[in-house]
Amino acid sequence: MAEETALPRAERRRRTEARILDAARSLFADMGYERATIRAVAKAAGVDPALVMQYFGSKQELFQRAVEVTPAPGGRSGGGQVGGPDPGGAQAAVEEVVERLLGTLPMKLGELSQSRLAMLRSMLTHPEAAVSARRALGEQIDRVAQTLPAEDARLRAALMTLVLLGVTVGHQLLELDELRDVPEEEIARLLRPSLRALTGQDPR
Amino acid sequence: MAEETALPRAERRRRTEARILDAARSLFADMGYERATIRAVAKAAGVDPALVMQYFGSKQELFQRAVEVTPAPGGRSGGGQVGGPDPGGAQAAVEEVVERLLGTLPMKLGELSQSRLAMLRSMLTHPEAAVSARRALGEQIDRVAQTLPAEDARLRAALMTLVLLGVTVGHQLLELDELRDVPEEEIARLLRPSLRALTGQDPR
């Protein structure tokens, strides 16, 4: 019935591992670390639970592999470095960091955002996920803080990052009715002045 | 060694139940629903696990009792109703709602905020906690939306509420270094213009 086209061994292994990782990401993102069982991941991947262990060692390692950020497959990345405070074009740089922050909102439920959702879903209840979350948020705070000229740049950057965290949690994880079916541009439009106010560079 | 002053039965029962509830709140707030075991709660309360079941029926019911909001023991409450949009003093009403929102920040880790933390900790991974969280957030959104004159009042109110959720999560649950030891007034001061911007009533 199912036509398995007899793939070479290495390829078959790669695909199975990817299928397990996808299933793991999906389940971790939906139910969190504790409720997503190895058995459920295996069933979703059409595989024996023991195989998951054999490939990934432990549930914890599977989680880390499922959550780790893939280094930008296809999109622009890395080059976005702004290069320190720029007293001349500070105004423009601040605008840009606001836009970049707002850009982290969508991710449209794409492949690599699944791993982000998996991390966010478990960050409050699973210690290792909390470590990952603190690291990821810390990096974003660093990036934002670099662009802010104010004295309390890190605090402001943290608050800006947490604003977006709160909206993402309410939207993607709690799925509040108030945000359902609201286009991301609308959310970004309403959030923009709010984030600008947090930069301390707001030209009133 | 321990002097038990032979209390009457009813009093003894009340205190034991309260001790269990306190232990449950603390553990739920610290580790979330799944990792906080009945056995650990019982041990923390100095009691047999079976007693917890006998008093509360099930872990789920214990959680609901631990999380349910106590009707304001000592503080002013309820009377804060603003009473619908007020076209005349809209400006003042908006200011007040911003202050009220900022007032939800502190809670200083007091007794009743433990139950709130317990709910927040589990809201992403425990379905029943998610229901409670959606209800609590929905109520706050309603209250805020009533005061906002804008057409998209509910959406704006939701975003304002989520801003504070994000900050609370980062501060109380993830315990980000950037917010540690920052006095709440400082956070409120930085957040105030940001929330005002979300009201749509911002007088630039």
Add this chain to the structure above:
DNA sequence: TCGTTGACTCAACGAGCGTAGAGTGAAAGT
């Protein structure tokens, strides 16, 4: 062609969990 590798399954273990029922002993009611 034959031995070896390696992807994958089967069956089971030990531990920890929520939960149940019978039991105990001191306080309360009469």
Add this chain to the structure above:
DNA sequence: ACTTTCACTCTACGCTCGTTGAGTCAACGA
């Protein structure tokens, strides 16, 4: 004083979990 109530403990069941080791069979290298 005798019975009843009730706060509380002991022991254990059944389930699910992560994890393990032996086994199977097709793809591979010589």
